[in-house]
Amino acid sequence: MKKTVLILAFAVTTFLIGCGNNEKTTTTTDEQATTQEQPAPEAEAYDAQRGEGKYTAESLALTDKLDAPMAKKGEDAFGVKCASCHKTSDEKLVGPGLKDVTTRRTPEWIMNFITNPDPMLDKDPEAQAMLELCLVRMPNQNLSDDEARNILEFMRKIDGVK
Numbered sequence: 001m002k003k004t005v006l007i008l009a010f011a012v013t014t015f016l017i018g019c020g021n022n023e024k025t026t027t028t029t030d031e032q033a034t035t036q037e038q039p040a041p042e043a044e045a046y047d048a049q050r051g052e053g054k055y056t057a058e059s060l061a062l063t064d065k066l067d068a069p070m071a072k073k074g075e076d077a078f079g080v081k082c083a084s085c086h087k088t089s090d091e092k093l094v095g096p097g098l099k100d101v102t103t104r105r106t107p108e109w110i111m112n113f114i115t116n117p118d119p120m121l122d123k124d125p126e127a128q129a130m131l132e133l134c135l136v137r138m139p140n141q142n143l144s145d146d147e148a149r150n151i152l153e154f155m156r157k158i159d160g161v162k
């Protein structure tokens, strides 16, 4: 009888300790899982085709026809805010020549880059490669949505969209 009680007591204690340990292990595993998961979503979320910013192919919904009045407004804005650093040929000035940029990059990449250059210069492999060549970080030109979209239309015009 005494022996049975002792064995029971031992079993209960082991069970309790076991539980305690288990709990601790679970917590640690959870914490580790959370810490390990954190960088992953961000790394996965960066889309080098789209860049980082609010524009997507869907939100732009471009057609293959040029909007000539928009392109004209874009040309004017380009003259004021961009021409000091960019030519519309393939020749580099401070930044790369912008000829064929609409075939090098997706429209949403261009829109995101020109409205949100800093985060992209920090993350985008293509933007970083240009930075290495140009040694100047393109400053944020504070373009309005319309200005950015008009400038994209102007770039499409340079690249032969009619």
Ligand code: HEC
Binding pocket: 078, 081, 082, 083, 084, 085, 086, 094, 095, 096, 097, 098, 101, 104, 105, 110, 113, 114, 121, 127, 130, 131, 132, 134, 135, 136, 137, 138, 139, 141, 143, 151
């Ligand atoms: C102070 C100079 C400067 C100004 C002003 C400037 N840029 Fe840039 N731009 C650069 C540099 C330099 C790069 C290359 C990336 C880098 O080093 O930041 C670049 C890169 C770009 C690219 C990517 C080119 C490619 O081949 O992928 C686009 C598109 C662009 N700029 C458009 C514009 C537009 C549109 C404006 C005006 C709203 C503008 N930039 C104003 C310096 C400038």
